[in-house]
Amino acid sequence: MSSRDRVLGRVRRALADVTPDDRPYEEAVRRDYLREHGGPTARRTVELLAENLADYRAIVHRSGASELPSLIARLLAARDAGPVVVPSGLDEGWLAAADVTRIPDRAESTPADLDRAGSVVTACAVAIAETGTIVLDGSPDQGRRRISLVPDHHICVVRVPDQVVSSVPQALERLDPARPLTWISGPSATSDIELDRVEGVHGPRTLEVILLG
Amino acid sequence: MTGTYLGMPAFPQAARDAVRDPVLRGNLRHATHTIRAKRARAVGELSDWAELREAGRRIKDHTLRHLDRYLVQLEESVTAAGGTVHWAADAGEANRIVARLVKETGESEVVKVKSMATQEIGLNEALEAEGIRAYETDLAELIVQLGRDRPSHILVPAIHLNRGEIRDVFRSEMGAWGRPAPEDLTDAPAELAEAARLHLREKFLRAKVAVSGANFMVAETGTLVVVESEGNGRMCLTLPQTLISVVGIEKVVPTWRDLEVFLQTLPRSSTAERMNPYTSMWTGTTDEDGPRAFHLVLLDNGRTDTLADQVGRQALRCIRCSACLNVCPVYERAGGHAYGSVYPGPIGAILSPQLRGTGSEIDASLPYASSLCGACYEVCPVAIDIPEVLVHLRERVVEGGPAVRQGNKVVLRPARGHAAERAAMRAARWVFARPGALRAGQRLASRTRRLHPRALPGPGRAWSGTRDLPAVPPEPFRDWWQRTNGGKDGTE
Ligand code: SF4
Numbered sequence: 001m002s003s004r005d006r007v008l009g010r011v012r013r014a015l016a017d018v019t020p021d022d023r024p025y026e027e028a029v030r031r032d033y034l035r036e037h038g039g040p041t042a043r044r045t046v047e048l049l050a051e052n053l054a055d056y057r058a059i060v061h062r063s064g065a066s067e068l069p070s071l072i073a074r075l076l077a078a079r080d081a082g083p084v085v086v087p088s089g090l091d092e093g094w095l096a097a098a099d100v101t102r103i104p105d106r107a108e109s110t111p112a113d114l115d116r117a118g119s120v121v122t123a124c125a126v127a128i129a130e131t132g133t134i135v136l137d138g139s140p141d142q143g144r145r146r147i148s149l150v151p152d153h154h155i156c157v158v159r160v161p162d163q164v165v166s167s168v169p170q171a172l173e174r175l176d177p178a179r180p181l182t183w184i185s186g187p188s189a190t191s192d193i194e195l196d197r198v199e200g201v202h203g204p205r206t207l208e209v210i211l212l213g
Numbered sequence: 214m215t216g217t218y219l220g221m222p223a224f225p226q227a228a229r230d231a232v233r234d235p236v237l238r239g240n241l242r243h244a245t246h247t248i249r250a251k252r253a254r255a256v257g258e259l260s261d262w263a264e265l266r267e268a269g270r271r272i273k274d275h276t277l278r279h280l281d282r283y284l285v286q287l288e289e290s291v292t293a294a295g296g297t298v299h300w301a302a303d304a305g306e307a308n309r310i311v312a313r314l315v316k317e318t319g320e321s322e323v324v325k326v327k328s329m330a331t332q333e334i335g336l337n338e339a340l341e342a343e344g345i346r347a348y349e350t351d352l353a354e355l356i357v358q359l360g361r362d363r364p365s366h367i368l369v370p371a372i373h374l375n376r377g378e379i380r381d382v383f384r385s386e387m388g389a390w391g392r393p394a395p396e397d398l399t400d401a402p403a404e405l406a407e408a409a410r411l412h413l414r415e416k417f418l419r420a421k422v423a424v425s426g427a428n429f430m431v432a433e434t435g436t437l438v439v440v441e442s443e444g445n446g447r448m449c450l451t452l453p454q455t456l457i458s459v460v461g462i463e464k465v466v467p468t469w470r471d472l473e474v475f476l477q478t479l480p481r482s483s484t485a486e487r488m489n490p491y492t493s494m495w496t497g498t499t500d501e502d503g504p505r506a507f508h509l510v511l512l513d514n515g516r517t518d519t520l521a522d523q524v525g526r527q528a529l530r531c532i533r534c535s536a537c538l539n540v541c542p543v544y545e546r547a548g549g550h551a552y553g554s555v556y557p558g559p560i561g562a563i564l565s566p567q568l569r570g571t572g573s574e575i576d577a578s579l580p581y582a583s584s585l586c587g588a589c590y591e592v593c594p595v596a597i598d599i600p601e602v603l604v605h606l607r608e609r610v611v612e613g614g615p616a617v618r619q620g621n622k623v624v625l626r627p628a629r630g631h632a633a634e635r636a637a638m639r640a641a642r643w644v645f646a647r648p649g650a651l652r653a654g655q656r657l658a659s660r661t662r663r664l665h666p667r668a669l670p671g672p673g674r675a676w677s678g679t680r681d682l683p684a685v686p687p688e689p690f691r692d693w694w695q696r697t698n699g700g701k702d703g704t705e
Contacts (some may be wrong), residue, residue: 004300007462010517010620011281017523018278025467029271033264033474052487107501111418111452131480131488144502145451145493149444168488169473177434177469178294180451180499183492188444190352190406198406201352202413203444203491 036166037130045129046160050211052132056186057199058207068157068212069097072121075155075208076100081118085147089140090121094157105143114146119153120204125181127158127209128171132186134158134209135171137179145180154204156184160213223574223636224582228547228643237373237548244372245539251485252536252592258487259477268474270596273530276466277520283432283465284511290435294497296507301459303514303619308339310510311424311457315345318455320421326439326449327351328426329533330459330512332364332555333568336424347424348390348416350445352409359386365549365557373548376400387412413445423449423504427460428532429475430509433468436496437509440479440489450493456504461512463520463529475532478594482534515568521617524605528563530595535560537589537599543582546647552579559589563602570618571610571625577633580606581640584647610637 001009021028050060063071076084076098083101095102103109103117123141124134134156136142148154158164165171175181188203199205256262276283288298301307315323323340325331325347337347337358349358353371357364360382365373374382383394383405392415394408425446429438437458439446450456466472480489498507520526538544538558549557553575554565562583566576580603589599609616611634613627628634 002300003302003306006302006620007300007511007513007517008281008284010302010513011284011462011520013620014517014521014526014617015278015280021275021278025275028275029268031264031268031474033261033268037259037261056486056490115414115418128488133488138499138502145447146503149447149451168476169470172470172473172476177431177436177494178496180496180502181492181494182447183488183494185486185488185490187490188442189490190443198402201406201410201443201445202350202417202448 034167035169038166042161042164045164045166046211046213048166049127049129049132049158049160049164052129053134053186053209054132056132057189058132058186058209061208061210063210063212065212068210069093069095071210072155073097073099076119076121079119079153079206081151081153083117085114085117085120085143085151087122087141087143087147090123090143091141095121105147107144111146111150114150117151119155120147120151121155121157122148123157123159124163126171126174127164128166128168129164130167133171134184135175136182136184137175138181139179145182148182148184149203152200152204153206153208154184155208155210157210157212160211162213224547224551224553224578224640224643226639227551227553228582236375236378238546240373240375241545241548245545248485248539252482252539255481255485255487259481262478265474265478266594266596269478269532269594270530272466272471272474273595274527277463277526277529280462280465280520283467284462286432286467287430287435287465288511290432291497291507291509292435294435296435296497296509299508299510301510301512301514304334307334307459307510307512307514308336311336311459312340312343312345314455314457314508315340315422316343318422320345322346322348322420323422323424323457324348324350324416324420324449324453325354326423326425326441326446327354328424328459329555330426330461331424334459334512334514336459348413350413350416350449351441352406352443352445355409355413356382359383359390363550364555373550376402376405379405383408391415413448417445417448417452420449420453422455422457423453425449425456425458427458427464428479429472430460430465431467431469431472432465434496436469436494438472439493440476441492442484442490444491447491447493450495451503454504455506455508457508457510459510459512461514462516463531479532479534482532482536482592482594515570517620518570518617519564519567522567522605525563525567525602527597528560528567528602530597531560531564532595533560534594536592536594540588540592541583542586542588543584543644543647547582547643552582559583559599560597563597563599563606566606566610570616571606571628571633574633574636577610577628578636578640580604580610581637582644584644607637610634 053060083103085103087105125137127134187199187207188201189199190201291298299310340347349355356371356379377400380400387394392412427437428440480486537560541559544558552561554561556564562579566579569576571577583603585600587600610628613625616625
C-alpha cells in the first residue's frame with residue numbers, strides 16, 4: 001500500500017463517526033464578519049494607509065506625477081548606497097532624474113550579483129490601509145521576488161487611491177493566487193531578543209513608500 | 214516524535230528546575246506579560262473579532278470533516294502548478310523523503326525556515342545522520358541551534374534566554390558554523406541582530422536547497438502561505454533552486470478566500486501586530502522566479518490518530534499562534550521545556566499526548582499540567598476548548614479505553630498503579646501547590662461549579678480520597694474579598 005493510500009485510509013476511518021455534509025462550501029461556513037472596518041471614504045483610506053505604514057516604521061512620502069522623478073532621485077542620492085535594481089517593466093520616467101548605476105532584473109543574475117545593489121525601486125499590486133501592507137505580485141513593474149529582498153533599501157510606489165483597499169478581504173479579491181505574492185508590512189523585524197522589536201534582520205532595513213496621486 | 218525529547222523528565226520535575234532558575238522566571242514573566250497586553254490591544258482594534266474567531270473555527274472544522282477530499286484536491290492543484298506531492302505516514306518516512314530529495318540535488322547543506330513540523334519529526338538530526346547539514350535561519354532558532362539548546366516557545370523559541378546569554382552564545386559558537394561574531398559584540402539587540410544578519414547572509418547567497426513548513430495550504434489553488442517577520446523565510450523561499458516544504462495534513466484550508474479570516478486573526482494573536490512584516494504565498498513553481506523545483510511533503514505522524522478522537526480532534530484546528538502560552542499561569546511558571554515536546558504550553562498539553570500517545574511519563578503527566586482556568590480557550594483564535602480536551606485526556610490516562618495509534622484501533626490500559634499515574638499525580642500536585650496558577654483556576658471552577666464533581670476525575674479522584682477536596686465555593690474567597698473591598702462595603 002502506498003503511503004498516500006495509507007494516510008487517506010486513516011483519515012477516512014478516523015471520520016467514520018461523522019455524518020456526511022453535502023452542502024456547498026459557501027453554505028457550510030457562515031461568515032458574519034465585516035468586509036472592512038469602518039468603511040471610510042477613499043481619502044480617509046489613503047490617510048489610514050499612511051498612518052499604519054508609518055506605525056510599523058516605513059517612511060512615507062507623498063508625490064504628484066510630475067515631482068516623482070526628482071523625489072526618487074533625492075531619496076536614492078540621500079542613501080548613496082550604490083547600484084539600483086530596476087524591474088523590466090518599471091515606468092521609464094520614474095528614474096529619469098536619478099544619476100545612478102542600474103542593475104536590470106534578469107533571470108541569470110546570481111544572488112551575489114544582487115547583493116552588490118544598494119537599493120531597489122518597484123511598483124506594487126495593491127496596498128491595504130487597515131494593516132499598513134503593500135503586496136507585490138511579480139508583475140513586470142515589480143520584478144522577481146528576490147529583488148525586493150536582497151538590497152537593503154526598498155522604494156515602493158503606490159498609486160493612490162486606485163491601488164489602495166481598506167481590508168485584507170478586499171485585497172485577496174484583487175490578487176491572483178497563481179502569481180507569487182509577497183505581503184510587506186514595514187521593514188524586516190524581529191522581536192526574538194527579549195521581545196524588543198529590532199528593525200532589519202534579513203530583508204531591507206529601510207522601506208520607503210511613495211503614495212503617488 | 215523526536216529523539217531530542219526522549220528520556221524527558223515528567224512535567225513536575227522539569228517544571229521544578231525552571232522555578233528554581235530566577236533568570237528564566239524573570240525572562241518568562243516579562244515576555245509573556247508584555248505580549249499579552251499587546252495582543253489585547255491588537256485584537257481590540259477589530260470590532261468583529263468574535264465573528265472572525267467563529268468563522269475560523271467553522272472553516273477548520275469543515276476542513277477536518279472532509280479532510281480526505283481537501284487533501285486530494287490540494288494534491289491535484291499543487292501538481293498542476295508544477296509541484297510534486299509526497300505523503301509521509303510518520304516522522305521516519307518524512308525524514309527519509311527529505312534526505313533523498315536533498316541527495317538527489319547533489320547538495321550536502323540546506324537552509325531552513327522555522328517550522329514546528331520539522332522540529333516535531335527531528336529532521337535536523339535525521340539529515341545530520343545522512344551527512345547533510347541543516348542551518349536554522351530564524352534568529353531565535355539560530356540562537357537555540359548555536360547554543361545546542363531546545364526551543365521553549367512556539368513563536369519566540371529563545372524566550373528563556375536574555376540578551377547577555379545570547380551574546381555569549383554568539384561569541385563562542387558562531388565561528389564554528391560560519392562567519393564569526395564581531396570581537397566587540399555587545400548585548401544591544403540591534404547589534405545582535407546585525408551579527409546574525411552577517412552570519413546568515415553568506416549561507417543564503419550560496420544555498421541551493423531550502424526546507425520550510427507552511428502556515429496554510431489552499432486546496433482550491435494549491436497555494437502555500439508562510440507568515441514571518443525577519444525575511445529569512447523569503448530568503449529560503451526564493452533564492453535556492455529547490456524548495457522542500459514539510460507540512461502537517463491539518464494545515465489545509467478549502468479556498469483562497471479562507472485566508473481572509475486567518476490573515477486577520479493569526480498576526481494579531483501571535484505577534485500582536487496588525488500584520489506581520491512578511492507573508493509569502495506561492496503556487497507550485499513560477500518560470501524564472503524562485504525555485505525551479507518544489508516538493509510538498511504531507512505529514513501525518515499522529516494527526517489521523519488525533520482526528521479519530523471525537524473530543525480531541527479539535528486540537529487540529531490550531532494555527533500555532535501561541536496566544537494560549539502567553540496567558541497560561543502554568544506556562545509562565547513552568548517554562549516551555551517542562552512540556553517535553555516542541556509544542557509547549559496549553560496546546561502542547563493537549564497535542565503531544567495525542568500525537569505521541571499517553572504511554573510515557575511525560576505524556577501522561579501533560580494533561581495535568583493545567584489548572585483548567587480557561588484563559589487559553591478565551592484567547593484561542595480558533596476557539597479550541599483546551600480545558601475540555603485536558604479533562605478528556607485525564608480520563609484516558611486514568612481509565613484507559615479505546616484509542617487509535619498509528620492508524621490501528623487499540624485499547625489503552627489504565628495508568629492506575631503505574632509510573633504514569635504517579636507522574637500525572639505529581640503534575641497535578643505541582644499545579645495545586647502554585648497559588649498564582651491556582652487562583653485563576655479557582656475562578657473558572659466556580660463559574661462552572663455545577664459541572665464539577667465533588668471528587669476530581671482520574672488520579673485526582675484517588676488523591677481526593679486521602680485529602681478531601683473542598684467544595685468549590687460559589688465565589689472564590691479572593692474574588693469576594695476584592696469585589697466587596699474586604700467585606701467592608703456590606704454587600705455579599
Ligand atoms: S491552541 Fe489556539 S491559542 Fe494555542 S497556539 Fe493553537 S491556535 Fe493559538
